[in-house]
Amino acid sequence: MNESKGKNRMKEIRIEKVTVNMGVGKSGEELEKAKEILEKITGSKAVKTVAKVKQPKWEIRPGLEIGVKVTLRKKKALEFLKKALSAKDNKLKEKQFDNNGNFGFGIGEYIDLPGVKYDPRLGIRGMDVLVTLERPGYRVKKRKIEKARIGKNHLISKTDAIDSVKKIFGVSIA
Numbered sequence: 710m711n712e713s714k715g716k717n718r719m720k721e722i723r724i725e726k727v728t729v730n731m732g733v734g735k736s737g738e739e740l741e742k743a744k745e746i747l748e749k750i751t752g753s754k755a756v757k758t759v760a761k762v763k764q765p766k767w768e769i770r771p772g773l774e775i776g777v778k779v780t781l782r783k784k785k786a787l788e789f790l791k792k793a794l795s796a797k798d799n800k801l802k803e804k805q806f807d808n809n810g811n812f813g814f815g816i817g818e819y820i821d822l823p824g825v826k827y828d829p830r831l832g833i834r835g836m837d838v839l840v841t842l843e844r845p846g847y848r849v850k851k852r853k854i855e856k857a858r859i860g861k862n863h864l865i866s867k868t869d870a871i872d873s874v875k876k877i878f879g880v881s882i883a
Contacts, residue, residue, distance in 0.1 A: 718845065722810070722865060722873040725843040727786040727793075730758075731836045732776040734767060742831045744777045746819055749828075751779045751789055791878065793838045796821040799880050803871065810865030812874065813839040842870055 729751055731743045740757065747755040758776040760769045769775060781789050794801075796816050806812040817835045820827045827833075842865055849857045874880050 719863070720844060722842050722844055722869060724786050724790065725782070725841045725847070727781045727790050728778055728839045728841070729781070729789070729793075729836055730776060730778040730839065731834060734769070734775055736774040740774060740777065743834055746828075746831050746834055747777050747779050747836070750819055750822055750825055751781060751785070753779050753781060753785065755779045790838070790840060792822050792824070794878055794880060795823055799878065800883060801874070801880050802883050803867075806867050806870050808867050810842045810867065810870035811840060812842075812870060813837060842873070 729747060731747055733740045733743050744755045744757070755777045756779070757774045758778055760771055760773045760775045763770050793814075793816060797814060801812065801814060805814050815835060815837050816822065818833050819825060819836060820833065844863060844865060846863060847859060849855075850859055871882055875882065
């Protein structure tokens with residue numbers, strides 16, 4: 710009758726979002742190039758990020774636009790993550806996972822992604838890919854009315870995240 714009788718569907722781990730971030734360090738033409746690169750490789754609109762603290766050595770002040778990011782969800786997130794992991798040869802390190810089940814990695818050059826060609830007008834830039842994992846029921850901590858905490862047994866641990874990423878993407882962990 711029911712093949713998944715022994716499995717608890719509420720314990721399944723899924724991808725909530727993939728955030729692709731490109732830090733430039735200054736505003737102007739370089740920031741616009743980075744924004745164009747991100748929009749080209751993700752197919753989504755990029756947003757500029759602003760500095761929150763003052764760094765006099767780097768001439769950064771609060772409110773200065775210094776980077777761009779794109780947040781991908783659902784199918785777009787899965788497709789981009791598969792491409793990004795193949796750029797890393799489907800290998801991740803255990804230290805790239807945090808204790809809450811999220812993980813991140815960097816890509817040195819955007820042309821490492823499969824199917825992306827070099828554009829001499831834009832130059833070469835690297836990016837960070839950050840992945841947030843969740844289980845069904847995590848909405849209770851984000852909703853407006855009657856927010857609640859996630860129970861200890863329902864939280865995603867580092868080992869849970871590693872096992873699910875191995876299973877979903879076939880990634881090897883070093």
